[in-house]
Amino acid sequence: MHLTQIRLIVSDFTGTAAFYRDVIGLRPQFDTVAPPYVAFKPEHGSALSLHDRADLDATLGGVLRGGPGADGALIALRVDDLDRYLTEVTGRGAEILTGPVAFGDRIRSAYLRDPEGNLLEIQQWLATRTGDPVPPAN
Template sequence: MELTQVRLLVTDFPAVYRFYRDVLGLKPQFEAEHGPYAKLSPDSGNAAVALQDRAQLAHVLAELGAEPTGYRALLVLRVDDLDAVYAELVSRGAEFSGPPAPMGDRIRVAYLTDPEGNLVELQEWLALRG
């Protein structure tokens, strides 16, 4: 078994697509600003975030509601320099819930949400698990 992506179900596809492409700087596998599907990746690694138009999937999965409530996903992106990435994303219009802060003694984190309310955690590793 191989994990290929984390897929977010979204209602405002263009806004969420632009957030991950323009604000977070993920690279689209192909241009698809209006959906119904897109896959975006960071510069390194094999991981990817995929976006799926919620209404399109609702035609396949009848139990999928039109509007979810609360956080539906937490996307974690590791960065080398959290302070630099935080400043860069703020300059692109990102609004964080607060400045970078430690989470225990091994990582620092900062949180923001995408236009659909999915929670995004940026994390900088301070120490590897030993």
């Protein structure tokens, strides 16, 4: 398993993206920073990403928590075989909220919560942006 990113779920995408880019000094993965998603990727290590709340909630079928105690972040973990992993974790007591969901032809994801209610995204990469072979998640 590989930690791919910590993703903040934001209502003010433009303002929050500008804060991390212009104030904190993180470099966006791509020159264009526009909703619903941006990743700030350091040269080494995992990414800090932003995802527009309304877009993510629609994608996940309305499972995000709003109001007090609202979902503010998710942890994205990558596995080599999403279906096998989901079978394993449901056998150990996890409850899948939604998924698998396809994000184009590159990523399949499923969503669950930990015992504290934190949102987890379990990803399987199907292809890389560069066309290079997908590296193992271990």
